[in-house]
Amino acid sequence: MKHVTYWMVSVFCFVAISTIKAQQTYWSRVEQRESTLGIADVYQKFTTPDFQLKLVRASQTVAALRPNSEPYFDFTPGERLEIRDKDSLYHLGDINLRIKDANGIWKSYSTATTRAKVTALETSGNVLAAADLANTLPSDIPVSVKRYYELDNDQLVMRFEITNKQNRPVEIGALGVPMIFNNILEGKSLVDTHAQNVFFDPYIGKDAGYLEVKRLSGRGPALLVLPKENMAFEAYRPLLDDPTPKSIVFEGFHEWMSHSKAYAEQEWKGVEQWNKPTSLVLEPGESKSFALKFVLSEGIKNIQETLVKEARPVAVGVPGYVLPQDVEGQLFVDYKNDIASIKIEPKGALKVKEEGTTASGKKKYLVQGEKWGRARLTITYNDGVEQTINYKIIKPETDVIKDFGHFLTTEQWFDDPNDPFGRNRSAISYDYDKKEQVVQDGRVWISGLSDEGGAGSWLAAVMKQLVQPNQEEVKKIQGFIDETLWGGIQYNDGPNKYGVKKSLFYYEPDSLPKGTYSDSINYNTWAAWDHKHANDPGRSYNYPHVAAAYWVMYRLSRYHEGLVDNRSWDWYLKNAYHTSVAMVEKAPYYAQFGQMEGSVFLFILEDLKNEGLSDMAMDLEELMKERANHWRALDYPFGSEMPWDSTGQEEVYMWSSYFGYDRKAYITLNAILAYMPTMPHWGYNGNARRYWDFLYGGKAGETSRVERQIHHYGSSLNAIPVLSHFRKNPDDLYLLKVGYGGLLGGISNITQDGFGPAAFHSYPSTLKIDGISGDYGSGFYGYVVNSSSYLVNDEDMGWLAFGGNLSNKGNMVEMELTTAAKSKVFIAPKKLWLTLDAGKFEKVAYNEQTEEVTLTLGSKTPHAPNAYLRIDGEVELPYKKVRGAYQIELGKKETVIKL
Missing domain, CATH: 2.60.40.10 (Immunoglobulins)
Known part of the structure; x- marks a missing residue:
């Protein structure tokens, strides 16, 4: 078989190129505006025990903030200061206020709107720089605002002092400090972005809240912004009025808000906020300080330790x-x-x-x-x-998954024999707001059963069966595979024809009867592919969806009885193999990058080996090693059709680890941890960064925008390498917290009746799930293949259960599993990884004295009379091995096994 030689190119899809060109035009417009920040004047420079601080003398806003340990790295976008030195572009050091006037109307004030030279104040003691900001605020503002940069126990503090100038009380309904750090990726290579840029994540937790700022590589010190005085982290507002163009290379800036009542009454009205919105009343002549502290943490994993040292909750x-x-x-x-x-x-x-x-x-x-x-x-x-x-x-995971599978195979099940696009018998995209299937969309893939936004629903319907097989649902999926997938989404016109189309639905009105297309949908965009472009097999990201479907059906056919009857197990496994190979042969341009769900190729390889299909296994392994060698040669092999992405890391890590490229696996893991935090908030705990797919996989309309997505598919996909690495390093509880946050985040947005949305909207004006199913299926894949339980013993917190409930009986620690599959469990003290190809673990027990492990398997079912147990660890059992797994005959009651 002829394989492809890989090369490193800078590659974007049409939409990425179009967006970047638009952004560059926007940047040029910003650059042409009049400079008002005063950067032509002299800078002020200060050295603190932690930082090198540079201020623009005229505005006293931050021009650079560098850690002393790495003085060439800047947390702020100081490198773009000559472009961003205009009115209305925010900088660290600005402040936004909303104050109620005498008529009871909220009025906004910002130091960024109209720049003017501020009045410097005399400094002494621990004060590094100070200014009265009156010149850069409207003259009718009823308060005075002074800003101080000072040291508190040698730590850098930014403090605003606000004084009521009126003879009446003044209510401040919004007080926000823009958090301007260098997350602008425009014009950078992957090497540059990982070395020079940062991402930042908020713990919106009131007085215990903080912002963590981390470089993309995940290495070096992390910056923590902490509340010092009257700066409870109440809300996190996107600064939509900053003209810095948002796109796939810039998520946008946000501000830390200590008061947000004015927005809750207006732009955010009727939306349940993370915290209760508040305001502040200043009496006549009263002054109050609002301060933030800047602290360095030795590294990302040291953040909690740093918070404890700083006496934070x-x-x-x-x-x-x-x-x-x-x-x-x-x-x-x-x-x-x-x-x-x-x-x-x-x-x-x-x-x-x-x-x-x-x-x-x-x-x-x-x-x-x-x-x-x-x-x-x-x-x-x-x-x-x-x-x-x-x-x-x-709901309990079992119920969540049951409801989800039912919704996909009923409400989302498309059954129209007269459909001109050949989509009949499939789980199709769904609009939850309208309670209807999305059979047409201007982005043709959404209704076309391919690409992430269109394949998501049927992929999820298939993956669900691996966790919780249901015979009625499997029957429907078999019909989908025979009538829609094989020969429809995937070519079936001769030997080795395994290309995957970009979409079944397309826009070609002259070739179809009048009335086929809705007049209410805008098809006059690049996204309305014609038949030729929809049939293009050149997008590699479509192949893992198809390969995963075949792999799941192989598993159901091989390890269960009577579930699959349309095709043989080997047809499914061989098709999974051929699809994997076809990705590289038919879509080599993008196949050089890590794929979302790319871990499925490793699972397919393992099963080819288990089945003794040596030629196929060797061929697939050789092909994947060629890709892994390409990644090994790169500093940061996480490219995609986007300039920066958070989905290729999953596959890059898994293959790097498999081939023993440990350094590359470690670099990949650190990059994941840079955008996947752990913090006491369900929305951000384990939430992998993703901010453009509401455009390409979300609902069209006002929520189709660049916006940090909460538990988009990146969360559960990146949980795969994070939890895999934890199993190799079971003393690193940080990894387990991050990984499990991403795992459960992957199903957190499923509704009570079983609808799975693309993601949750983070904007405080919205804070709800997206309206359509979109590309959720990729995330559900991550949940399914990673669904597992962990029994760990922390030195301080004691025995902990992730995916189960604990009980102690003398020396025995018992965990009853609560996951939907109950098929995987890790016993950390023994470094023992146990998985079932069929059957269920009901509970596991560990004897602290003897270190003996006891497994309790559930009773047999009509489709699973035998359990197939795999053990990654030094354990032997007196059972027959079948394809590398112990075959254990199950009874009418539970089966107990001691290891």
């Missing part, structure tokens, strides 16, 4: 903050002061019970989800400090 939730209703979660709270009260909103949404303290003094609580939906837990400490923790309560 630290909370750790197990298994995280997405909480299935049958899981007994744990919450550990570490703070110098005692807890005065705990408040739960909505009332009764959570049940919280105190469980004592850990060896180091952390307060321990049992947390149980009672009501489905979002919930906020507010902890008030004796010193008045408030901490909020946002939870998402979901």
Whole structure:
């Protein structure tokens, strides 16, 4: 077989090129505007124990913020200062206010709107620089604003002093400080972005909140922005009025808001916010300070340790903050002061019970989800400090997955024998707002059953069967494969014809009867591919969806009885192989990059080996090693059709690890951790960065925009390498917290009736799920192949269960599994990874004294009379091995196995 030689190119799809060109035009317009920041004047430079701080003398805004340990790295976009030195472009050091006037109307004020030279104030003691900002604020503002850069115990603090100038009380309904750091990727190579740019993630947790700023490589010190005085992190507002063009290479800037009532009453009206919106009243002549502190953490994994050193409240939730209703979660709270009260909103949404303290003094609580939906837990400490923790309560995983599969094969099941595009018998995209199937869309792939936005629904319907097979649903999927996938989405016109089309639906009105296309849809865009472009097999990202479908059906056919009857197991596995090979042969341009769901190729390879299909296995392994060697030669092999992406890392890590390219696997993992944080908030815990797919996979309309997506498919896909690396390093609890956050985040947005949306909108004006199913299927793939339970013993917090409930009986620690599949479990003290190809683990037990492990398997079912157990660890069992797995005959009752 002829394989492809790979090369490194800078490659973008048409949409990426178009967006970048538009952005460059926008940048040129910004650059042509009059310079008003005053950068031609002299800069002020200061050195603190942690930072080199550079200020623009005229505005006293931050021109650079560099860690002393790496003085050539700048957390801010100082490199673009000569372009961004115009009115209305925000800088670190600006402030935004909304104040109620005498007529009761909120009026906005910003130091960024109209630049003017500020009045420098005399400094002494710990004050590095200070200014009265009156010149850069409207003359009718009823307060005076002064800004100070100062040291507090040698740490850099930015403080605003606001004084009421009126003889009446003044209500401040919004107070925000723009967080301007260097996340502008425009014009950079991957090497440049990973070395020079940062991403930042908010813990919107009131007084315990913080912002973590990390470079894309995941290496070097992390910057923490902490509340110092009257700066509770109440809301995180996108700065949509900053003209810096947003696109696939710039997510946009946000501001840290300590008060947000004015927005809640206007732009965000009717939207449930992460925290209760507040305002502040200043009495006549009253002054108040609002301060933020800038602290360096040695690295990303040291953030929690740094917070403890800074005497900030630290909370750790197990298994995280997405909480299935049958899981007994744990919450550990570490703070110098005692807890005065705990408040739960909505009332009764959570049940919280105190469980004592850990060896180091952390307060321990049992947390149980009672009501489905979002919930906020507010902890008030004796010193008045408030901490909020946002939870998402979901149904038990078994019920979530059952409902999801039912919705896909009923509400989303497309059955129209007269469909001119050949989509009959499929799970098609769905509009949850309209409660209808999306059979037409100006982006033809959405209705065309391919690309991520169109394949998402049928991919999810197939993947669901691997976790929770249902014979009626499998029957429908067999019809989909025979009538729509094989010979439709995928070519079937001769030997080795395995190309995958970009879309079945297309726009070609002259070739189809009048009335085929809706007049209400705009088809006059690049996204309305004609028949030729829809049939193009050159987009590699479509191939893993098809390969995964065949692989799942192989698994169901091979390890279950009576579930699959349309094709033989080997037809499915061989088709999975041929599709994998075809990706490289027919789509070599993009196949050089890591693919979302690309881990499926490794799973296919393992099963080819298990089946003794040596020639196919060798061929596939050789092909994938050629790709891995290409990645190994690159500094940061995470390209895609986009300039920067967060989905290729999954496959790059898995193959790098498989071939023993440990350094490249480690570099890949660090890059993932740079955009995938862990923090006490269900929306951001384990949430891998993704911010452009509401344009390409979300609902058309006002929410089709560049916006940080909450638990888009990147969360659960990137959880695959993170949890894989944890199993190699079971003492690194940080990895487990991040990975499990992404895993459960992958199903957090499924509705009560089983609809799976593209993602959740992070803008405070929205804060709800997207309206269509879109590309959710890729994320569900990540959940399915990674669904697992973990039993770990932390030195301080004790025994912890991720994916199960704990009980202790003498020396025995028992975990009852709560995942939907109950097919994978990791016993951390033994580094023991146990998986089932069929059958279920009901519970596992570990004897702390003897280190013996006891497995309890569920009873047999009509489709699974045997369990097939694989053990990654030094254990031998007295059972027959079949394709590398122990075949265990199940009975009418549970089966107990001791290891």
